[in-house]
Amino acid sequence: MKQVILGAGGDIGKLLAKELKQYTAEIRLVSRHPEKVNTEDELVSANLLSAEQVDRAVAGTAVAYLVVGLKYDLRIWKRDWPVIIDNVINACLKHKVKLVFFDNIYMYDKQAVRHMTEASPLNPPSRKGKVRLEVVQKIMHAITQKGLQALIARSADFYGPGAKNGILNIMVLDPLIKGKKMNWQSDVSKIHSFTYTPDAARAVALLGNTDNAFNQVWHLPTSAQRWTGREFIEKAASMKNSKASYFVLNSFLLSLAGLFNRTIHELVEMQYQNNQDYFFDSEKFCKAFGYTPVSYEEGMKEVASL
Template identity: 50%
Template sequence: MQTILGAGGAIGEPLAKELKQYTDQVRLVSRKPQKVNETDILHPADLTSRGEVFKAVEGSDVVYLVIGFPYDIKVWQKEWPALMRNTIDACKQYNAKLVFFDNVYMYDGSAIPHMTEESPINPSSRKGKVRAAIAQILMDEVKQGGLTALIARAADFYGPVKGNTSVLNEMVYKNLLKGKRANWFGSADKKHSYTYVPDAAKGTAILGNTPDAYNQVWHLPTHPNALTGREFVALFGKHMNKPAKISVVPQWMAAAMGLFVPIMKELAEMIYQYDRDYIFDSSKFNTRFDFKPVEYEAGVLDTIRNG
């Protein structure tokens, strides 16, 4: 049995499709799970409840923690440490391996221009501090020998993404679709890596089913030739047959907009990731598994067709 905690999020559905290659017993856990594969086992649960986490994990060989809480620092500070603790305890009790789908918010700002699995942990944002703390909880358990687990990290992602969890999809694709200018943060002339969601799901499934991949951190497959914001907008505009117009939002403006638009308040502290090159290096994964990430133009075309 392989179980996805947070099956209703952006990664849950493509991950369920990929896991079908490894098992015919995939348990989907969310408040209102829906089948992806015919043989999927649906398990409705409120994962903020410790007891329901244990019930969801029981009987699992591998557990994938891919839940996405609302993009609100107060929610993150309250829910993430508790969920990580409960998931770890449940995995230890039922002898299940744990795969944690993570982001890069915990890395030091100086590492953003070239992030690897060895980049220093020194978050400069409140959200980054939450992510650093829960990753540390997990790796401490691994070091103590009581848990078999791995961390799979992705850059900001794009592609046929469920919900409004992709900044690139929301700021560029959907704005151009509406005949509006694309929005970008910080600087449109800095390079920015994005992880293609189907590649992230495929990579997560591979790691979860590779015994010697555990007890370490992996960057999920991401194409190395990052584009600038301006180049991304031009690429979307080209294939959508839309004018590639762009508006750049500086940090001070995002903070001011946050007075009226709550999500902008939450995004303002993350703009440091857009005022410099943001290069996500997945060569460790690509070399180990001989994996070739999807090129950006192909990913953009898929976003346009299925986003």
């Protein structure tokens, strides 16, 4: 049973390719410039904005995992996400392929961020969140109206070994490793959940190979520890026996820096996730599969030891 990863070169795609070996010997990796993770991987070069290329990439497979990450730019998200999801849904319907979509929490209501579950209301306060909601709505419509077999695997902000886009990596762990001052966004006194990328990849592979997991939303396994930004910084510093030295990037500073950097500019509208508690509840998955997520202590040690 061949399975395909669309967007195979990112932080999640590479780990997912390793995890899928437990379920199938036939794995197809799809990206613009795919590289093998496992010796037997099949490589397909494709642009997900091309319906024809997506159709070719999905054909002959049983499960498709859409884990692509677009550049953090609203203009690109608005232009590309609707096209990509339409192409993938149409190809999956045509070839009777199950779809697993790797999602984030941007579509949740602002007030729900304090304790997010799969039942939290969908009412995004940000423009990027509205794009993500459109993607989710397209998937749900295809499930209810067209017979698509699909599931949504949702992650909190993530971190992990080699996670180039992991927020905790970028803000805390990478500077720590380099002996530099750590950073935090908005308010170090607020709780913030982070999903460990190896946990996420393991869970996505498990969900994709569990028939009764489809046509549902799942929060990927995430530590239930309620750490504040200050606790992450202090625990990280203690691992290296260094001083918990950090800099807080508040909304004003982000707005100022955003005048010169597009990525930083894009972070300003997302600060509602950092100036209040942000707790991601994955109890549904953990109970269903008897899964215990990696603790923050263990996960950070693994990243810092690289």
